[in-house]
Amino acid sequence: MSRLGNFALIIGLLLGFAAGLFYSWTINPVEYIDSSPDSLREDFKSDYLTLIASAYVATGDADRARARLAWVQITDPASTLGRMAQSRLAAGRPEAEARALAQLAAMLGERPSPLIATPTPHGAATTTPLPPSPTFTPTVTPSPTLPPTATASAPFSLTAKGDICDPALQETQIQILVLNAAEHGVAGVEALVVWDTGQSTFFTGLKPELGPGFADFTMQEGVTYSLQLIQGDGLETGISAKTCTDGDGEPYAGSWLFTYQQSAAP
């Protein structure tokens, strides 16, 4: 009788445990209505990151953008945002989104430089609430140092053009480097490439590891291109693959680098 009783107790425990799990996992599971951005579905997370970039471009508040990015918990945000900008541009999303992502990526990808880390013109601290945190305590943060940006109304001019004969470069490219008057790379500058049968635009800053002012476009062999910065004052025509020769004297297609700089504000 005692053994039968113990057996019944064990069976009861197992049945009850199974029923409890079924109820708590399937019928009435814990509902997370207070989730954080890192738990968002991938597509919503992309939209969230784009929103962070748009807000950053609107406010120039780098500290806040960094805090917001921290909640999303992505690895290597600069590269991720750069890739996202390219993919969203390819998917036909608004160019403003790609430009914003590029600017944010460029800001994150910048290495600290004593030349850039100068005091802000308005050095007074401002009271800025941190973006939401578990307690959302307002704190005092210094005014952010904005990433290099173009001076409104001052166009970019071509200052240098050079060929790139690098056998390691697997594609034939038009590369551009866009600098502001202080010779800092400028992200989010749009370039237009036109050829006989089409045209395309690309932006600086989508590859933050190469600097905020860098952008490239892959050329096709035998096609001649024209290049113009949307905010530039000149048009470069007749661009095609440069013929280079390797160490064995074998020819291969080389690339071009165009450097633009903004004139100093009067």
Next chain:
Amino acid sequence: MGTTSRLLFGIFIGMLLGLLFGWLIRPVEYIDTAPEALREDFRSDYVLMVAEAYVVDRDLELARYKLASLGSHPPLNYVIYAIDFGVENGFNTIDLQTLNLLAVDLRSIPPAPEIG
């Protein structure tokens, strides 16, 4: 204690343990949530980001589209919730003005005509 009593007692204790395990120790994890499930402070910051972008681009349709991710309520409601949250939690004046500008512009949109 009889066999039936032991069985019922076991079921009762087992259920308690099952609930404890399923709700507290290892609850269901949702890893693919939508913005509407965001916690109130994150949701308010989401609205603030929309408002910050709106101040520059002035694209009210785009702002409404972004706010629609937060749920089925009218977009204006989310902005009002965010303002309330901001007032209670010490948002600075600029943030509150930014939210207010979006709220005012959303309020200026005439309501959709009722059908029927």
